[in-house]
Amino acid sequence: MSEPHTPRRAERHRITGETDITIRLDLDGTGTAVVDSGIGFFDHMLTALARHSMIDIDVRASGDLHIDCHHTVEDIGIALGETFREAIGDKRGITRFGHALVPLDEALCEAVVDISGRPYLAWSIDFPRERIGEMDSDLFEEFFRAFAMGAMITLHLTNRCGRNAHHIAESAFKACARALRMAVSHDARAAGHIPSTKGVL
Numbered sequence: 001m002s003e004p005h006t007p008r009r010a011e012r013h014r015i016t017g018e019t020d021i022t023i024r025l026d027l028d029g030t031g032t033a034v035v036d037s038g039i040g041f042f043d044h045m046l047t048a049l050a051r052h053s054m055i056d057i058d059v060r061a062s063g064d065l066h067i068d069c070h071h072t073v074e075d076i077g078i079a080l081g082e083t084f085r086e087a088i089g090d091k092r093g094i095t096r097f098g099h100a101l102v103p104l105d106e107a108l109c110e111a112v113v114d115i116s117g118r119p120y121l122a123w124s125i126d127f128p129r130e131r132i133g134e135m136d137s138d139l140f141e142e143f144f145r146a147f148a149m150g151a152m153i154t155l156h157l158t159n160r161c162g163r164n165a166h167h168i169a170e171s172a173f174k175a176c177a178r179a180l181r182m183a184v185s186h187d188a189r190a191a192g193h194i195p196s197t198k199g200v201l
Helices: 040-053 070-088 139-151 165-184
Strands: 009-015 019-026 033-036 056-063 097-104 107-114 120-124 154-161
Touching: 009 070, 019 070, 033 040, 040 056, 040 070, 040 139, 040 165, 056 070, 070 139, 097 165, 107 165, 120 139, 139 154, 139 165, 154 165
Parallel strands: 033 056, 120 154
Antiparallel strands: 009 019, 019 056, 097 107, 107 154
16 A cells, blocks of 8 residues: 555566566655666656656666667566556555646647556657657657556647657656656645545556
8 A cells, every 4th residue: 555655666577578677666756767778868768757757767678679679668668657556556645647738948748647547648749750869759659658558547648839859759758757746746635545436546
């Protein structure tokens, strides 16, 4: 059970024929990130996710990058989501919902989160170019879908405006981070209660 002041930490080691991933996560951290996926731009995005959510994230991954980045990015999303789900526990006393609009120069992205137990991704982001660094731009949707499914959260990500692909991606990760920070936070008035009329999430 996740009562206030109870450590909300988890770790997971996921091995497949394509990737080997170890993740440690602390929902009540300081935003510390140790990330080594072998994909430079993705490491940059995961570091931003940690920093702005105030969730400590330690990700060590090796994968079949000689093929492409797809398996590594998707499997990190799955493992990170599953680790998040374990750390959040029964969701007792959390705010549950979170939202954020985050600008980065000309780009503006919106994230809305519901730690609902019902996994869903609504994705409304298009990138003006196919690659950012060594990453295919369509892998960002794959990451967030894998994360939402693993975490069993509802996540809506929308790009309001933007021309620079780097700025759009970073705005999306930071918006998601801020929305998660709000959603996982303890609600003092809801201490000990699960924020659902069903009594379970």
